[in-house]
Amino acid sequence: xxxxxxxxxxxxxxxxxxxxxxxxxxxxxxxxxxxxxxxxxxxxxxxxxxxxxxxxxxxxxxxxxxxxxxxxxxxxxxxxxxxxxxxxxxxxxxxxxxxxxxxxxxxxxxxxxxxxxxxxxxxxxxxxxxxxxxxxxxxxxxxxxxxxxxxxxxxxxxxxxxxxxxxxxxxxxxxxxxxxxxxxxxxxxxxxxxxxxxxxxxxxxxxxxxxxxxxxxxxxxxxxxxxxx
Amino acid sequence: xxxxxxxxxxxxxxxxxxxxxxxxxxxxxxxxxxxxxxxxxxxxxxxxxxxxxxxxxxxxxxxxxxxxxxxxxxxxxxxxxxxxxxxxxxxxxxxxxxxxxxxxxxxxxxxxxxxxxxxxxxxxxxxxxxxxxxxxxxxxxxxxxxxxxxxxxxxxxxxxxxxxxxxxxxxxxxxxxxxxxxxxxxxxxxxxxxxxxxxxxxxxxxxxxxxxxxxxxxxxxxxxxxxxxxxxxxxxxxxxxxxxxxxxxxxxxxxxxxxxxxxxxxxxxxxxxxxxxxxxxxxxxxxxxxxxxxxxxxxxxxxxxxxxxxxxxxxxxxxxxxxxxxxxxxxxxxxxxxxxxxxxxxxxxxxxxxxxxxxxxxxxxxxxxxxxxxxxxxxxxxxxxxxxxxxxxxxxxxxxxxxxxxxxxxxxxxxxxxxxxxx
Numbered sequence: 134x135x136x137x138x139x140x141x142x143x144x145x146x147x148x149x150x151x152x153x154x155x156x157x158x159x160x161x162x163x164x165x166x167x168x169x170x171x172x173x174x175x176x177x178x179x180x181x182x183x184x185x186x187x188x189x190x191x192x193x194x195x196x197x198x199x200x201x202x203x204x205x206x207x208x209x210x211x212x213x214x215x216x217x218x219x220x221x222x223x224x225x226x227x228x229x230x231x232x233x234x235x236x237x238x239x240x241x242x243x244x245x246x247x248x249x250x251x252x253x254x255x256x257x258x259x260x261x262x263x264x265x266x267x268x269x270x271x272x273x274x275x276x277x278x279x280x281x282x283x284x285x286x287x288x289x290x291x292x293x294x295x296x297x298x299x300x301x302x303x304x305x306x307x308x309x310x311x312x313x314x315x316x317x318x319x320x321x322x323x324x325x326x327x328x329x330x331x332x333x334x335x336x337x338x339x340x341x342x343x344x345x346x347x348x349x350x351x352x353x354x355x356x357x358x359x360x361x362x
Numbered sequence: 363x364x365x366x367x368x369x370x371x372x373x374x375x376x377x378x379x380x381x382x383x384x385x386x387x388x389x390x391x392x393x394x395x396x397x398x399x400x401x402x403x404x405x406x407x408x409x410x411x412x413x414x415x416x417x418x419x420x421x422x423x424x425x426x427x428x429x430x431x432x433x434x435x436x437x438x439x440x441x442x443x444x445x446x447x448x449x450x451x452x453x454x455x456x457x458x459x460x461x462x463x464x465x466x467x468x469x470x471x472x473x474x475x476x477x478x479x480x481x482x483x484x485x486x487x488x489x490x491x492x493x494x495x496x497x498x499x500x501x502x503x504x505x506x507x508x509x510x511x512x513x514x515x516x517x518x519x520x521x522x523x524x525x526x527x528x529x530x531x532x533x534x535x536x537x538x539x540x541x542x543x544x545x546x547x548x549x550x551x552x553x554x555x556x557x558x559x560x561x562x563x564x565x566x567x568x569x570x571x572x573x574x575x576x577x578x579x580x581x582x583x584x585x586x587x588x589x590x591x592x593x594x595x596x597x598x599x600x601x602x603x604x605x606x607x608x609x610x611x612x613x614x615x616x617x618x619x620x621x622x623x624x625x626x627x628x629x630x631x632x633x634x635x636x637x638x639x640x641x642x643x644x645x646x647x648x649x650x651x652x653x654x655x656x657x658x659x660x661x662x663x664x665x666x667x668x669x670x671x672x673x674x675x676x677x678x679x680x681x682x683x684x685x686x687x688x689x690x691x692x693x694x695x696x697x698x699x700x701x702x703x704x705x706x707x708x709x710x711x712x713x714x715x716x717x718x719x720x721x722x723x724x725x726x727x728x729x730x731x732x733x734x735x736x737x738x739x740x741x742x743x744x745x746x747x748x749x750x751x752x753x754x755x756x757x758x759x760x761x762x763x764x765x766x767x768x769x770x771x772x773x774x775x776x777x778x779x780x781x782x783x784x785x
Contacts, residue, residue: 185690206695213693220691223684226372228379240368241693278379294692 134302134334135159135182140191142177151177152188153360159350161301164328164335166345169354175338178354179306182336183216184208196301213241217295217333219305224291225279231269231286234279235260235294245298256297263293267323285316292324299331307339321347369698373705376685380678387671388714394667395718395757398660399750400725405653406749407741412646415559416609416638418490419465420618423447423455423625424607426632430648433641436467436607439477439560442535443469446604451630455608458624460617463488465609468572468602471543472535476517478565480572480602486512488611491559501525502552508570508596512552516562525550531565531575541584543575546592558740570600610635664757668764671710675703675768679775686776700773707765708758715754719746 135158142152151174159165169175180186181193184200185208193200196215200208217238225234236256239246246256253259264275267289274286282290288308295303305324309317325347328335337348345351377384416437424432425445434440456464465488468480486504489497502525505512513523523529528547548567556562574595578588590598612618618637625635686699726743734740746754 183691206697209690209693209695212691218691220687224688226685226688228375229372237368237689238692241365 134161134163134196135336136192136194137181138192140181140188140193142181142186142188144177150189150360152181152358154178154191154357155359157357159334159336161334162332164325164347164349165337166348166351167336167338167354168340168342168345168351169338169358170340173354174358174360175340175354176306178358179304179336179338182302183218183304184212210242213238214244215301217297217300217303219288219291219295219303219308221307222284222287222311224294225282225287227280228278230278231264231275231282231290231293232257232260234290235263235297238294238300239298242298245300248298252299259297260293263296263327264290266327267293268319269293284311285313285320288312288320289323292320292327296327296331296333299333301333303328303333303335305335305337307341308337309344310339310341365694365698366701369694369701370705372689373702373709376682376702377706377709383674383678384710387667387674388710388717390670391664391667391711391714391757391761392717392721394660394663395715395754396721396725398664398753398757399718399722401656401660402750402753403722403726403741404739405656406747408739409646409653411558411739413639413642414492415642416491417494418488418611419609419638420612420615421610421621421625421635422607422638422641423610423633423635426634429634429636429641430645432607432634432636433638433645435469436609437560437638439469439479439564443606446606447608447633448604448631449602451628451633452605452608454628454630455610455625458621460612460614460621461610462613463611465489466569466605467607467609468569468604469606470535471531471533471572471575473517473529473531473565474521476514476521476563476565477535478531478567478572480567480569480605482569485566489561489609491557491561495557497557497561498555500553500555502550505551505566505568505571507549507551508568508574508600509546509548509592510551510568511548511571512554512566513550514554514562514564514566515556517565518550518553523550523553525553529565531567533579545589546575546595556734558734569602569605573600573602574598664760667714668711668757668760671707671761672764672767675707675765676771679703679768679771682772683775686772690776696773696776699776700769703769703772704762704765707761711758711761714761715757719754 137154137157140152140154141150143150167175167178177186181188182195184203187201195211198211200211203211226237239249239256249256249259253262261275264270269275269286269289274282279287279290288311291308309320312320321344337344422432422436424436425443425447427444431441435443452466455461463484465481465485469477471478483504486497500515502512511529517523527550529550530542530544530547533541533543548571554561577595577598578585578590610621612621622635622637625633689699690696723743726741730741730743
């Protein structure tokens with residue numbers, strides 16, 4: 134599913150490298166936990182995986198497509214098509230309702246739109262289905278602007294958005310760090326269920342090793358990122 | 363792909379989310395649009411009305427002075443003639459072969475601030491203004507008797523005069539004349555329809571009338587001991603000794619330059635002939651600076667309003683970083699993100715132009731009659747002219763350019779921010 138080789142990256146041409154990954158692979162359907170303290174290049178790695186940042190050297194293959202070789206618009210289209218992303222916080226466009234936030238990816242990808250319609254006849258129903266899977270049923274919550282939601286609710290809506298239209302790869306950047314402990318566990322369970330249902334690959338990044346045990350694989354970023362060598 | 367629609371839809375939702383600031387911005391641009399439309403309207407209609415003050419007259423002849431001065435006193439009733447034309451010279455002008463008609467005019471007196479003009483009946487027949495429009499009577503008819511007078515529309519309206527009322531002419535000009543010709547009152551026999559020209563502010567009498575009120579005067583003063591009353595005057599020869607200026611219509615326009623040259627070289631006395639169109643342009647040229655200043659100010663107001671919009675867009679740029687990163691994460695291109703700002707700017711400008719246009723027309727409906735009454739400036743209400751459409755398009759283009767600034771910044775940021783959401 135994911136294949137990184139000889140990836141080296143720095144933000145500015147004469148700055149030191151922040152990423153230097155010789156070889157890193159994730160299999161299809163695998164749920165991987167990548168652990169690293171803040172500042173260790175986690176966000177940079179994710180930027181590279183989703184094709185927003187381009188490494189100076191090396192190949193980043195997602196499902197066989199080498200992202201650095203695509204044009205930037207093609208990378209954006211590829212991301213819309215194949216990748217769902219959950220941020221740490223501030224995931225939602227505040228003036229749109231939950232439903233509207235969730236169906237946004239379908240408006241940028243015809244395939245995800247088609248898949249969503251295939252599942253529930255239309256994208257709004259599919260969004261509702263995902264929300265109810267994530268235990269958000271309340272109509273007024275669903276239809277009111279996103280800025281009124283609690284952080285826990287926001288993260289569940291964000292998860293639904295990343296999942297709609299069944300993208301092959303879900304990338305999560307510390308999605309639970311703003312959540313309380315009990316809410317955190319519920320969220321993780323719901324996320325796992327949905328990812329399993331969709332048969333997607335999950336890459337989950339966090340500094341908190343306590344979350345790691347539920348994953349198929351636990352990787353320390355410092356083990357694969359050899360910037361200091 | 364539906365991205366363009368999605369982006370435009372998102373822009374609207376985002377705007378709705380910021381109703382208050384957006385409304386204020388729209389309002390300030392709308393007001394500036396209304397202002398610039400009004401200024402342009404006044405400018406163009408004033409220019410047109412100015413050029414339309416007199417038409418059909420091929421030459422204006424007066425004593426030798428400046429052409430603008432001659433135009434000012436003979437047509438606009440502003441200022442004074444430094445000298446007169448003798449009746450003899452006038453006779454020889456009439457006898458020219460190329461002259462079709464003449465209107466002699468004699469100025470110098472006033473009635474309660476309005477200029478009195480002595481002329482003949484040819485005035486009502488030949489005088490033209492605007493697009494070859496002739497003078498029409500609202501009430502009554504041209505003067506016949508020595509002591510008949512015909513009032514311009516504004517004179518009658520301002521002073522509340524009706525037909526057959528008697529008025530007294532003041533000697534000299536200026537609102538507070540010390541002396542008046544009260545022994546020889548005039549009867550109002552006609553009131554002209556409004557023309558939007560200085561004719562509206564003129565009290566017309568016959569040349570004989572002007573002579574009559576001055577028979578017992580000498581050098582601007584009453585001759586002591588000499589009293590000739592109105593009845594006696596009627597029996598006298600009232601042919602004037604001199605007049606102030608002559609408006610001339612030629613048989614053929616082509617002979618205007620030859621006539622001009624002849625009259626300027628007239629042997630009897632130094633005369634000045636001018637082509638009204640040329641003199642009007644010369645005069646308008648003098649006012650050109652004010653005209654330009656007016657336009658510049660209104661353009662600056664629009665620019666100011668657009669800067670206001672730019673400020674609003676830039677202020678939002680930081681707040682909307684989150685929005686931009688989210689859109690990028692679901693596959694929006696940096697170009698899409700940038701487009702949102704331009705779409706917003708154009709939308710705001712479009713709505714503003716529309717509201718400004720509506721405000722402009724409402725203003726016109728309210729103020730048009732007032733302006734016509736107060737300033738004699740007729741401003742027809744019409745569909746937006748080509749130049750007005752161009753103005754509106756310029757505002758839109760200006761807005762689009764202003765929108766490019768935050769758009770470019772958004773583009774750069776959305777590329778540089780990558781996956782991090784800054785807030």
